[in-house]
Amino acid sequence: MKVVVTSTGPDLDSRMDSRLGRAEKYVFVDTNTLETIASDNPAGFASAGAGVQSAKFIVEQGAEAVLTGNCGPNAFSALAAGGVEVYVGSCLTVRDMVEAFLGGKLRRVSGASVESHFGMRGNS
Amino acid sequence: MSSHTHKEAVPYNAPAGRPALRIAFASGKGGTGKTTVATNLALVAAAAGEEVTYLDCDVEVPDGHLFIKPEMMSRREVTAGIPRLDMALCDVCGKCGEFCRYSAITVIGKKVLTFPGLCHHCGGCMLVCPVGAISEKAQPIGSVEEGAGRGVRFVQGLLKVGALAAPPVISAVKEAAADGLVILDAPPGTSCPVIETLRDSDFVVLVTEPTPFGLNDLAIAVEMLRMMSLPFCVLVNRARPGATQVADYCADKSIDIIAEIPDDRRIAESYSRGEMIIETVNGVRVIFEGLFERLCDVAGAARRGTRGRHIEGAP
The missing domain is CATH 3.30.70.20 (Alpha-Beta Plaits)
Structure with missing residues (x-):
């Protein structure tokens, strides 16, 4: 299964980023092999609509689930349209997030976990 | 593609054959005194016999009404198009x-x-x-109110809380402009709402203060006006002896300083009570009368395309 973790760095040992649309990087992880592909967030500095743009990017990259800290309403709608599941939790590293996901310890959300612009406050 | 609900404007008897002269008051930095200058100038111009329309284009926080205290006579909703998909x-x-x-x-x-x-x-x-497959659906984004007070025709826009785009509301405010002297009170900064306010004005007064922040943001506003090819000058508010950085900048850039309002605690106190400082603080009215006279000269000349050498701005 291909999941994506919002991250501050490029690999499994990087600190996760609790923001989705304003995350620094995305680390795509194959949960079977733990192979990773890191990508900059193309929408991280968008003036507006970062959640939607990043969600579109994640859908296009073929991720089946997003593991993040918080997800706003616009990003959630866009991810749902692309059939991507959203799991939230608070771990230290990308690896911890993947392990928590595989251990069933992340919460799957069926709607936004925070309001719009939450990630603009510099939460990380 | 914005559209506004059109209704009858408040009746206004503009002097025949007097096309509008549009003077906008802008600044880079907020809180430099745009509204103070614009409202006091409006009263001085009205006292001099001008037909004055004051347009509060700072639609996120319109505050000119605190000073002119108009009686509002009409209100209309402003809508803007959002996509509807078939x-x-x-x-x-x-x-x-x-x-x-x-x-x-x-x-x-x-x-x-x-x-x-x-x-x-x-x-x-x-x-x-x-x-x-996409058509336009009207979404309410704000309102425009018209009224009058202190001999000045008064128009203000108000963006709905949570609405994102101020320019369509500002555009609706500007539609209410009449002949005579039109004073536009712009929002601070140099972003889209400011551009929408300033474009098609005849002349812009940049109100600034002699502080590092004031100067920094003034320089950004000057760049904006040069890109827009609008003629402009600078007004220094809260001027203090020895605080020459704005004057030095303007001299270096060949920008005219049209007036200075002194840094005076009595002005701040009077302003904080919502008073017109031309009426409450000795010596202020004469500053505004001089400003009005010079503005009529330079703005009128700029509009006629015969602006003097001291006026900044490309043709």
């Missing part, structure tokens, strides 16, 4: 989503999503749709 026609080509830089319309897989809260009402998605 999925029976849409073939999910994705062109609308590629066009929209705000992702207000986004194509994901075979689904087209619209996010009205992100829409800037440009109408581009409707133009680029090859099959005409």
